[in-house]
Amino acid sequence: MSILVYTESEEGKYKKIAQEAVSFARGIADKMDMSVTAVAINGGDASELEKCGANKVLQVKDDALKNFNAAAYADVLAQAAKKEEAKVVVVSSSANAKFLAPLLAVNLDAGYVPNVSELPESTSPFKVKHSVFTNKAFATTEIKTDIKVVGLAKNAYGVHENHADATIEDFAPELSSDDYNVETVSVDKATDKVTIADAEIVVSGGRGLKGPENWDMIEEMADILGAATACSKPVSDMGWRPHSEHVGQTGKPVASNLYIAIGISGAIQHLAGINASKTKVVINNDPEAPFFKAADYGIVGDAFEVVPKLNEKLKEFKAQNA
């Protein structure tokens, strides 16, 4: 019996979330005395999964699966789960994983819990802790079915190196034409920018920055830190920044290691989107701004003075610590 894990890759390279998911699967497998089987659809170098504790890698190589396809990918995973007698299937919290997980769960008659932040509290009964109410609380939920699907929360567990020697096996699932009923017409993705979903650091600006012309210093900070840029809702509503950067209850969730908020007041709807971020820094000229209550570090000051100085200091720091 095994713990199955869906490993995501892009252009033949595993994503960090693939390694996190394998690490997490390894953790569950150790608690249940099982092995870890990774499923890689047109994946990368298997040693990257081995390193995190995969005992077996099922490699699916199929040009028809070049683009992500939730129905077909879910079928691949379901067939792999049956073949491997999987008791738990681990997926990430990427948009694609969340797309396929409910299909997979129904296919396997498995109970599914997303946004899981820690290893199961117990494995019999199987109980996991996961975030609810948009990170304002946690729930502990029991999954009662024989097979379980678990979605690992973003940036919650990390990559743990735990080498296993993996056997690598080619796997050719039987897919039907129904698996291709949803057709990809086009994909539009900026490949040169760090995305909010993947970023370890996010630099975010609010209405306090006065206008789109003042975003150079935000972009500069993001460049220095290898960070993604983000913004508050009014900023994207006014068209200062693209909608894809809007963070919060009605925008994107951020679960980065570091979130730097500049000229953002810290309204509850904004904070709802960033609760899962680990360290929060606020730069705001109003000491009464609610963000200071939610932040770990703060500077009370004018962004137009503080940010250029901070950028200089960060450049110096990066040069020394390169």
Next chain:
Amino acid sequence: MKILVCISHVPDTTSKINFTDGDSKFDTNGVQFVINPNDEFGLTRAMWFKEKQGATVHVVNVGGAETEPTLRKALAIGADEAIRVDAPATDGFSVAKQLANVVKEGGYDLVIGGRESIDYNGGMVPGMVAKLTGANFINTCIGLEIDGTTATATREIDGGKETLRAELPLVIGGQKGLVEESDLRIPNMRGIMQARKKPLNVKEAVDANAETEAVHFAKPAPKGDVKLVETVDELVDLLHNEAKVI
């Protein structure tokens, strides 16, 4: 075209989140419930189809009688008919089973749900309904056009978007982008009056076992006070040596 919009009844975004009964239940005391924001975007897009292309729009909720004001609000926004499946919304799977039954009996061409409910953040009900009814499924929809029996949807992905095409029947998980916030409709007096006369049918539940059960809730540990610093040098030092994030 027959459209079904799935409406989840959730606490307003500004609600204080508390638990009762030994932290085993969400405390609804003083909480204002609303249409799940993702569903409101979907409902508004459904009204657009109704007005521009011709469609009947039904709304459905799986829940107790306390959710009826939320369904009435959906009627006031313009839905033609509401259905409440009289079953507790125990978990995503049991809700999906109830909804799948409504979808099969009603013969809907398009089922619009939300990317997730903002209470339990399951993000699973629409996908499960699709799989249970054999319909196509597209999640995180930020745009939807229907031409005859073919749907073209724009979907948000991490770091971009993609365009997908599928035949009806289709289930979507929708979000902002299906329509913009400025397109949302606040029910007017006439809408509210009409809503009182529109049918709200209570439907008996079918057998559906929950597969998961939330047994305990907790709030995150209270955060320590913010550390205010005077200089950027101090900040960089703390981020490197204390928080270890750079």
